[in-house]
Amino acid sequence: MVKVYAVLCLLGLSIAVSNALNNGLVRTPPMGWLAWERYRCNIDCEKEPDNCINEDLFLRMANLLNDNGYAAAGYDRVNIDDCWPLHNRDEHGRLVADPVRFPHGIKYLADKLHKMNMKLGIYGDYGTKTCGGYPGMMGYIRKDSETFASWGIDMLKLDGCYADVKLMNEGYAEVTRALNQTGREIVYSCSWPDYQRIAGMNVSYENVAKHCNLWRNYIDIQDSWDSVTSIIDFYGEPKNYRDFGVVNGPGQWNDPDMLILGDYSLSKDQSIAQFVFWCYFSAPLFMSNDLAKIQDWTKEILLNADLIAINQDPLGRMAQRVSASGGREIWRKELADGSVGVILWNRSTYGTPVLMTVTFAEVGLSAGRTYCIRDLVTHVNSHATTSFSTYVNPAGGVIALKVSQAC
Numbered sequence: 001m002v003k004v005y006a007v008l009c010l011l012g013l014s015i016a017v018s019n020a021l022n023n024g025l026v027r028t029p030p031m032g033w034l035a036w037e038r039y040r041c042n043i044d045c046e047k048e049p050d051n052c053i054n055e056d057l058f059l060r061m062a063n064l065l066n067d068n069g070y071a072a073a074g075y076d077r078v079n080i081d082d083c084w085p086l087h088n089r090d091e092h093g094r095l096v097a098d099p100v101r102f103p104h105g106i107k108y109l110a111d112k113l114h115k116m117n118m119k120l121g122i123y124g125d126y127g128t129k130t131c132g133g134y135p136g137m138m139g140y141i142r143k144d145s146e147t148f149a150s151w152g153i154d155m156l157k158l159d160g161c162y163a164d165v166k167l168m169n170e171g172y173a174e175v176t177r178a179l180n181q182t183g184r185e186i187v188y189s190c191s192w193p194d195y196q197r198i199a200g201m202n203v204s205y206e207n208v209a210k211h212c213n214l215w216r217n218y219i220d221i222q223d224s225w226d227s228v229t230s231i232i233d234f235y236g237e238p239k240n241y242r243d244f245g246v247v248n249g250p251g252q253w254n255d256p257d258m259l260i261l262g263d264y265s266l267s268k269d270q271s272i273a274q275f276v277f278w279c280y281f282s283a284p285l286f287m288s289n290d291l292a293k294i295q296d297w298t299k300e301i302l303l304n305a306d307l308i309a310i311n312q313d314p315l316g317r318m319a320q321r322v323s324a325s326g327g328r329e330i331w332r333k334e335l336a337d338g339s340v341g342v343i344l345w346n347r348s349t350y351g352t353p354v355l356m357t358v359t360f361a362e363v364g365l366s367a368g369r370t371y372c373i374r375d376l377v378t379h380v381n382s383h384a385t386t387s388f389s390t391y392v393n394p395a396g397g398v399i400a401l402k403v404s405q406a407c
């Protein structure tokens with residue numbers, strides 16, 4: 001009896017909120033900076049003051065975003081990841097930021113960012129503990145949502161360690177409702193689909209999109225080209241495109257994880273490649289790097305206005321792989337103005353540039369007319385009829401094009 005009643009209750013709830021996520025936020029992909037990939041859970045600020053998770057890190061990065069043109073280009077969010085709180089809640093059950101590393105508390109950081117016209121994101125976990133072993137939201141969903149809202153938080157990344165994946169459909173939706181009930185506009189980033197994928201469950205992305213503004217669907221990015229290509233491969237799989245590629249759009253974004261440009265592993269061509277793919281995916285653009293140490297050429301890629309415009313295209317379509325053979329791939333992305341974005345990618349390590357050709361028919365454009373081809377990295381326009389050919393560097397080189405009726 002009790003069981004049946006509980007099931008009916010759950011059904012009732014989920015029917016009542018079947019269009020719950022109507023928060024009007026992130027109609028184009030969010031952009032900013034996120035601590036995890038570069039700074040992990042390094043809490044030893046005594047030994048490594050410039051390389052640890054504390055208030056100073058987030059203020060430094062906010063100032064660098066603001067002073068060096070990133071915020072003006074759209075990177076207006078600074079997001080805290082794991083390892084910010086104390087291990088114990090206070091006597092009222094509230095989360096508490098580590099007072100040594102965050103001496104003024106989280107609200108102080110949020111206020112500082114808001115004065116700079118920027119936004120602050122925070123991290124939590126749906127389970128009993130975060131992946132790093134800090135307190136999770138299980139049993140505290142309403143309380144923590146209210147705490148985040150009272151601090152002025154603008155985005156929540158909700159991880160899924162120490163949780164039963166079978167409870168996530170209902171549990172992540174409960175957080176959606178709790179965030180909504182705070183009355184504060186909080187962008188909601190969910191790790192839910194990735195945990196269910198890992199557990200071998202089928203994920204309903206239609207349902208995920210009703211409850212989350214963005215969501216992770218694949219493993220964490222690491223500082224390596226192999227990691228970047230494994231994510232691109234996952235996004236290119238036709239089955240995955242059918243499952244989640246088609247769901248991408250305003251307010252509901254697939255999140256292939258952070259940009260690692262400016263870190264240790266990628267060559268210049270590979271850095272351009274990661275940025276190009278993330279832009280053509282209409283992915284959230286969160287850098288995880290040390291903005292104080294970034295090279296000029298890396299900064300130039302991150303601030304490429306032609307590519308950012310592709311990322312922020314109002315249609316929000318995710319790029320789709322058209323062909324892949326011999327290490328050469330062609331991808332296409334529909335754009336709001338009827339143009340088509342095209343990526344030519346040479347991932348082969350056979351060390352010489354190769355001539356690649358894209359026919360306009362294979363990317364869905366009608367034949368027999370002349371198109372304007374804009375190279376979004378060199379910013380050079382040219383014209384072509386039927387097809388376009390160009391040399392592409394090996395080991396990760398990409399050519400990023402926008403094909404339009406007219407220049």
Ligand SMILES: *[C@@H]1O[C@H](CO)[C@@H](O)[C@H](O)[C@H]1NC(C)=O
Binds near residue numbers: 181
């Ligand atoms: C809460 O949900 C309602 C209904 O979907 C929506 O109209 C409203 O904007 C939401 N409020 C916030 C703060 O997200």
Ligand SMILES: *[C@@H]1O[C@H](CO)[C@@H](O)[C@H](O)[C@H]1NC(C)=O
Binds near residue numbers: 200201202
């Ligand atoms: C997932 O969906 C596929 C296709 O509908 C089905 O064959 C498979 O049994 C499902 N797997 C699980 C674990 O539900």
